[in-house]
Amino acid sequence: MAALVLESPGQLSLQQIPVPSPGPGELLVRVRAxxxxxxxxxxxxxxxxxxxMPGTLGHEYSGDVVAVGDNAPYKVGDAIMGVHSAPCQSCYxxxxxxxxxxxxxxxxxxxxxxxxxxxxxxxxxxxNVFLKPESLSYETASLLEPFAxxxxxxxxxxxxxxxxxxxxxPGAIGLLFVAALKAIGVTNVTLAGRNTSRLExxxxxxxxxxxxxxxxxxxxxxFDFVIECTGQVEVWEKSVDFARRxxxxxxxxxxxxxxxxxxxxxxxxxxxxxxxxxxxxxTQAVKQAREWLLNPALDLTPLLSGVRQLDEATEVxxxxxxxxxxxxxxxx
Ligand SMILES: [Zn+2]
Ligand SMILES: [Zn+2]
Numbered sequence: 001m002a003a004l005v006l007e008s009p010g011q012l013s014l015q016q017i018p019v020p021s022p023g024p025g026e027l028l029v030r031v032r033a034x035x036x037x038x039x040x041x042x043x044x045x046x047x048x049x050x051x052x053m054p055g056t057l058g059h060e061y062s063g064d065v066v067a068v069g070d071n072a073p074y075k076v077g078d079a080i081m082g083v084h085s086a087p088c089q090s091c092y093x094x095x096x097x098x099x100x101x102x103x104x105x106x107x108x109x110x111x112x113x114x115x116x117x118x119x120x121x122x123x124x125x126x127x128n129v130f131l132k133p134e135s136l137s138y139e140t141a142s143l144l145e146p147f148a149x150x151x152x153x154x155x156x157x158x159x160x161x162x163x164x165x166x167x168x169x170p171g172a173i174g175l176l177f178v179a180a181l182k183a184i185g186v187t188n189v190t191l192a193g194r195n196t197s198r199l200e201x202x203x204x205x206x207x208x209x210x211x212x213x214x215x216x217x218x219x220x221x222x223f224d225f226v227i228e229c230t231g232q233v234e235v236w237e238k239s240v241d242f243a244r245r246x247x248x249x250x251x252x253x254x255x256x257x258x259x260x261x262x263x264x265x266x267x268x269x270x271x272x273x274x275x276x277x278x279x280x281x282x283t284q285a286v287k288q289a290r291e292w293l294l295n296p297a298l299d300l301t302p303l304l305s306g307v308r309q310l311d312e313a314t315e316v317x318x319x320x321x322x323x324x325x326x327x328x329x330x331x332x
Contacts (some may be wrong), residue, residue: 002332003115004310006057011045012313013280017056017115022069027129029063029080033138034113035304035331036060038171038231042254049257054291056112057083062132062141063118067134074131075126081141081293082120083148083286085109090128099282101150109285111149115332123297128286129143136293139307139329140300143176143204147289149191150176152281153252154184155288157225164188167207167213167241169229169253170198172327175205175303177227177252182206183292190223195323201302215242229253236261241272303327 001019006012022028043051051057056267062081065074076078079288085096096103112118120129132141150173159165163186168173170193181189182205191202191209197207210216212235228235231253239249240263255261267273271316281289292298305325307315316328 001116002310003056003112004058004313004330005054006043006051007054009043009045012057012317014311014313019117020119020289021073022067022119023122024069024070025073025125026069027065027072027074027120028067029061029118029120030066030252031061031113031115031118031330031332032063032079032143034058034061034332035139035146035329036140036171036316036320036328041317044317045321046256050106050109051111051321053089056115058114059109060142060145061113062116062138062144065115069122073129074129075243079132079134080129081132081136081137081144081290082124083145083281084111084113084124085280086124086127087282089125089283100278100280100285102282114313114330114332119170120235127283130290133294134139135296139304140293143300143303143327144286144289144293144327146172147176147180147292148281148286149173150180151285151288153177153250153278154180155285156276156278157248159184159186159225162188163224164244165190165225165227166223167191167227167229168212168235168239168242169193169231170195170202170209170227171255172303173252174227174229175202175326176300177229179207179208179298179300180252180292182297183298185200198326200324201326202301204228221245224248225250227252231255233259233261237263240264240267240273240275243271245271246273247271248274248276251275270312304329307331
């Protein structure tokens with residue numbers, strides 16, 4: 001089968017590798033859609049601690065089950081959507097309601113959805129794969145994983161319908177936050193960024209949009225919640241300025257390794273600003289993301305910037321690096 005391999009930063013190759021065969025509880029999936037992700041772009045540009053090289057790439061997917069191992073939870077012919085990890089549900093973190101921090105959630109994840117077939121390990125097949133209804137396209141279903149990241153973040157915020165929320169960074173994650181907030185009925189959402197076409201998508205998804213330089217400062221009360229989605233240290237630091245007294249800042253964008261951020265300690269203390277920075281997701285967040293995807297009122301198609309072929313991957317990553325498009329869909 002054809003599979004995209006990341007050899008080293010900046011070096012992709014399309015290779016022929018053997019089609020894996022499923023063991024007990026495993027699923028072999030014919031990938032129908034695999035969306036690109038900022039994590040893949042980071043790995044391509046500078047390497048990534050969670051993505052080994054050389055190795056197959058891609059972790060967002062949907063597809064059809066074409067072979068199963070004994071006692072697999074799905075059957076041949078089922079259309080499915082899933083994520084690429086699952087918690088063990090028995091380690092310290094799993095037993096303390098922090099499945100996202102499970103000690104083996106990263107070491108047991110599966111990469112390689114930029115390929116014709118993807119083998120889903122037993123634990124993931126059992127916990128984090130779902131049937132894809134016909135009403136949901138393969139392309140949109142492939143957004144389950146990034147939407148689960150967003151659902152994990154949302155679950156940590158005590159949001160009310162009248163909460164004021166500022167999302168900084170109109171990339172795929174920022175836009176998915178806008179969509180999720182709309183899904184749970186939070187109407188007062190401001191999306192700030194630089195890229196006008198991405199801001200326009202935010203507008204379509206229901207946010208008020210503005211340039212980062214024009215974010216209303218808290219001379220007025222400031223925002224109840226600020227969600228940082230750029231992964232730039234300066235923006236992490238600046239985010240605190242936009243929160244109201246007693247507000248919460250969620251630092252969601254992942255900064256480059258080895259960086260440090262600094263904050264005004266008096267502001268954090270006397271204005272009681274809460275800082276949180278969630279990682280990954282547990283099974284509840286995946287279920288929540290699935291529910292949102294099934295909501296017909298939510299249209300995520302503006303996030304999909306077009307279908308591309310695996311042999312165009314280098315151009316696709318160049319486009320993403322230049323902020324042309326939001327997410328591309330590979331149909332291997
Ligand atoms: Zn992703
Ligand atoms: Zn665990």
